[in-house]
Amino acid sequence: MADWSAKNPFMTTVSQNFVLNGEGSKKETRHIVFELKNSGLEYKAGDALGVIPRCPPELVEELLISTNFSGDEEVETHLGTCSLREALTDRFEIHRVSKKWIEGLANRVPQDSGQVKMSITSRQRFSSKDGAVLLDWSGTGNDGDFPEGYVEVGPVGEGYVNLISELTSDPKAMEDYIWSRDYLDSISDFGGIGFTPQQLVEGMDRLKPRLYSIASSPDFERGTVHLTVAIVRYNHHDRDRAGLCTGYMADECETGTTEVGVFMSPTRSFVLPDDGSTDAIMVGPGTGIAPFRAFLQQREIDGAKGRNWLFFGDWTEEGEYLYRDEMENWKESGLITRHDLAWSRQGSEKVYVQHLMKNSGEEIWNWIENGAYFYVCGDKQYMAKDVHSTLIGICSEYGGMSQDEAKEFVETGLMKTEKRYLRDVY
Ligand SMILES: Cc1cc2nc3c(=O)[nH]c(=O)nc-3n(C[C@H](O)[C@H](O)[C@H](O)COP(=O)(O)OP(=O)(O)OC[C@H]3O[C@@H](n4cnc5c(N)ncnc54)[C@H](O)[C@@H]3O)c2cc1C
Ligand SMILES: NC(=O)c1ccc[n+]([C@@H]2O[C@H](COP(=O)([O-])OP(=O)(O)OC[C@H]3O[C@@H](n4cnc5c(N)ncnc54)[C@H](OP(=O)(O)O)[C@@H]3O)[C@@H](O)[C@H]2O)c1
Structure with missing residues (x-):
């Protein structure tokens, strides 16, 4: 396997990028296909792909404008020296302000707060994306003479001093503040303190790759890696915002042209049974369907004889039945033996x-007794916990065990000893 990693990603392009949801859906779940080209990258069903995001170019430009830097200034980063523009694009996460950055400000609040005054002189800014003019302004920067939409961030009295002391003394206030703000918001709140380019990046979170469960089998979809990605979008303080990596893939990655850094994150545990005749129960609502599409493709191509029982769910059948045609075809062909669909916002x-699991508790128990593997993928915080306790309940009710015995059976027996209760949750 080629030596690609998070630090040395393979640069490739996306060949397909489309929304899986039906018309009118309020979700944006995308099918995104990356080309493996001549990378030598290999994977198996169950693995994840690492994607290196880049910060939105418009946000970088806006931040440079609001701090009055050109972007060519040199800064020191954990990866060595680079231009401020590169640091804000590829080395730090600028879409969410970090606690550490705010705490860093607390040490720098000037005693004579309110005396630092920023000035703006004649400036032009262009979009690095399409060259469009973002700002073409020449003014004095005095007495409110600022470009439209910009505010003087200098003498704001003691407002920012009070805000910093509130944030650093009240953890809840800090969480609330950073939850909905990026550095553009914070510069508007704290720009009056004054920054050097180095001080601007000091304390920002380092840019991290994101992992995605692979939704394809390498034997079925040769030369490509498929993902099922829920795009994170929200609006705070009257500005639309997006998750760093999902926003990048949805808004910035043009098929065939944009170079994206990727690497493989192999799994040791979330794998298909060696014996193709073993049954598999797969529980994967929402984007949790991803590895099960991969498993089903693999079992089809392997001609595996084991039965496959798929539990899928999402908001509505019309809007969020991901991969409907493929799933219906597999049901018809018999690859999917049982298919239970849970629509949470339909009726x-x-x-x-887990409600549908409960309805079929006895049959699930029979499959498990017969040696079936039990897989769960998707939301860790709520779904996986509820599915876990439902499984314990089923084993207790139909396996003739007390609640404690069933817990032991599931958590020690199935999970640890036999390794046939496997989870890929996030
Ligand atoms: C092993 C593994 C497999 C995964 N597989 C998949 C997969 O198959 N498909 C998939 O879609 N994801 C998957 N994920 C999740 C994925 O890695 C990312 O975490 C996810 O896509 C969000 O990344 P992002 O950079 O877009 O969002 P980020 O910029 O990291 O932001 C996400 C954060 O935004 C915050 N947030 C959400 N809503 C709001 C709001 N309204 N206001 C403020 N903040 C908000 C949340 O706290 C969340 O932590 C997987 C994760 C792991 C660890
Ligand atoms: N931290 C959170 O609040 C949270 C929760 C879920 C997902 N997420 C994240 O949101 C992104 C998008 O997720 P996604 O599109 O894959 O779908 P999803 O949000 O996980 O939802 C898929 C389905 O699971 C349902 N669901 C919600 N709570 C559940 C529970 N306790 N047990 C079983 N099912 C439950 C949802 O119903 P309803 O939405 O109608 O309740 C929906 O029908 C992912 O990145 C995921 O990690 C975050």
């Missing part, structure tokens, strides 16, 4: 995958 009551 008057929430239906979740």
